[in-house]
Amino acid sequence: xxxxxxxxxxxxxxxxxxxxxxxxxxxxxxxxxxxxxxxxxxxxxxxxxxxxxxxxxxxxxxxxxxxxxxxxxxxxxxxxxxxxxxxxxxxxxxxxxxxxxxxxxxxxxxxxxxxxxxxxxxxxxxxxxxxxxxxxxxxxxxxxxxxxxxxxxxxxxxxxxxxxxxxxxxxxxxxxxxxxxxxxxxxxxxxxxxxxxxxxxxxxxxxxxxxxxxxxxxxxxxxxxxxxxxxxxxxxxxxxxxxxxxxxxxxxxxxxxxxxxxxxxxxxxxxxxxxxxxxxxxxxxxxxxxxxxxxxxxxxxxxxxxxxxxxxxxxxxxxxxxxxxxxxxxxxxxxxxxxxxxxxxxxxxxxxxxxxxxxxxxxxxxxxxxxxxxxxxxxxxxxxxxxxxxxxxxxxxxxxxxxxxxxxxxxxxxxxxxxxxxxxx
Numbered sequence: 001x002x003x004x005x006x007x008x009x010x011x012x013x014x015x016x017x018x019x020x021x022x023x024x025x026x027x028x029x030x031x032x033x034x035x036x037x038x039x040x041x042x043x044x045x046x047x048x049x050x051x052x053x054x055x056x057x058x059x060x061x062x063x064x065x066x067x068x069x070x071x072x073x074x075x076x077x078x079x080x081x082x083x084x085x086x087x088x089x090x091x092x093x094x095x096x097x098x099x100x101x102x103x104x105x106x107x108x109x110x111x112x113x114x115x116x117x118x119x120x121x122x123x124x125x126x127x128x129x130x131x132x133x134x135x136x137x138x139x140x141x142x143x144x145x146x147x148x149x150x151x152x153x154x155x156x157x158x159x160x161x162x163x164x165x166x167x168x169x170x171x172x173x174x175x176x177x178x179x180x181x182x183x184x185x186x187x188x189x190x191x192x193x194x195x196x197x198x199x200x201x202x203x204x205x206x207x208x209x210x211x212x213x214x215x216x217x218x219x220x221x222x223x224x225x226x227x228x229x230x231x232x233x234x235x236x237x238x239x240x241x242x243x244x245x246x247x248x249x250x251x252x253x254x255x256x257x258x259x260x261x262x263x264x265x266x267x268x269x270x271x272x273x274x275x276x277x278x279x280x281x282x283x284x285x286x287x288x289x290x291x292x293x294x295x296x297x298x299x300x301x302x303x304x305x306x307x308x309x310x311x312x313x314x315x316x317x318x319x320x321x322x323x324x325x326x327x328x329x330x331x332x333x334x335x336x337x338x339x340x341x342x343x344x345x346x347x348x349x350x351x352x353x354x355x356x357x358x359x360x361x362x363x364x365x366x367x368x369x370x371x372x373x374x375x376x377x378x379x380x381x382x383x384x385x386x387x388x389x390x391x392x393x394x395x396x397x398x399x400x401x402x403x404x405x406x407x408x409x410x411x412x413x414x415x416x417x418x419x420x421x422x423x424x425x
Contacts, residue, residue, distance in 0.1 A: 056100025235276030
């Protein structure tokens with residue numbers, strides 16, 4: 001079809017589609033779905049080959065949040081029966097991180113609920129990062145602590161953080177419908193603070209909260225304009241005890257169309273399938289790997305994922321491979337720009353780093369990524385995921401063809417960080 005030919009050609013050149021073309025992807029039919037996935041897959045392979053980056057979440061502080069985000073199981077007033085605990089000690093967090101790294105995770109994501117960190121919280125996270133880096137100096141660390149104040153991003157960068165996660169979640173137009181205790185502009189400001197400090201910006205969205213196709217396209221284009229290096233695509237986990245508990249708006253087909261749209265708008269950016277993958281994609285998860293190049297391994301913040309070994313088997317069975325610590329995640333031209341911004345020097349002068357971070361392993365960039373520029377310029381907040389929608393476009397409901405609720409699919413995390421039970425990584 002002409003639309004997919006156009007989108008594929010643009011994606012292979014690293015060009016961005018129009019808003020109308022992005023909307024058209026979400027409006028495709030189920031009969032066209034495999035063609036959509038195949039087209040997005042060509043773009044994904046152009047920039048990322050068949051590599052899948054594994055990320056691992058460590059929930060440093062669970063629940064007890066003063067913010068009122070409607071999607072979040074840790075929100076103020078949430079009645080979701082999740083784990084609640086204050087800050088993990090650095091050695092506890094490092095032990096939790098080791099499980100993910102042992103399972104093949106290249107990046108550890110340190111997350112804490114709350115509006116934003118105090119200076120004491122920054123000290124805690126600094127100590128935690130040191131403990132993790134002592135055990136594995138090559139591991140990437142992404143931090144997600146909420147809204148940042150002045151100079152906090154610089155402190156995290158100096159302490160060894162590679163990236164900062166703060167999702168926009170939804171469009172500016174509808175943001176007030178899901179949160180009243182902070183604004184969309186507050187979130188944009190934090191992403192800009194992180195980027196300005198030389199941290200790789202990790203910012204994404206939540207699909208399934210009742211938003212329109214236009215809202216989804218708006219937030220994805222906003223993320224592109226902000227320069228997000230990693231775009232986590234979360235699918236709402238409708239926890240009982242939260243205001244969005246009945247929002248079962250997603251089908252596997254709808255999720256794949258959303259992922260494809262995100263890929264076309266961000267052809268050379270890390271696109272991560274984040275929270276809700278198992279709940280909403282279900283048996284069609286392997287198809288998602290043909291579009292996204294990154295996933296979380298094992299459990300999420302307050303919900304359980306499938307077993308880590310099952311993730312690894314899925315990647316292998318689908319014909320993909322786990323991205324190694326020595327491989328650059330981003331194509332060379334994207335990594336060079338990030339490195340120059342971070343180091344204040346030419347990328348070739350940077351030391352080797354974790355690959356996706358500001359100074360990541362350029363020397364190991366795969367051949368298909370190294371020639372990217374020559375071809376005409378050819379990943380949490382706290383919803384149970386890494387920060388955690390769409391209703392229109394033919395969704396038949398996540399629960400099945402007749403739209404029945406499937407609350408049995410949501411499993412509260414009762415193992416791993418903050419518990420005495422081993423994680424499932």
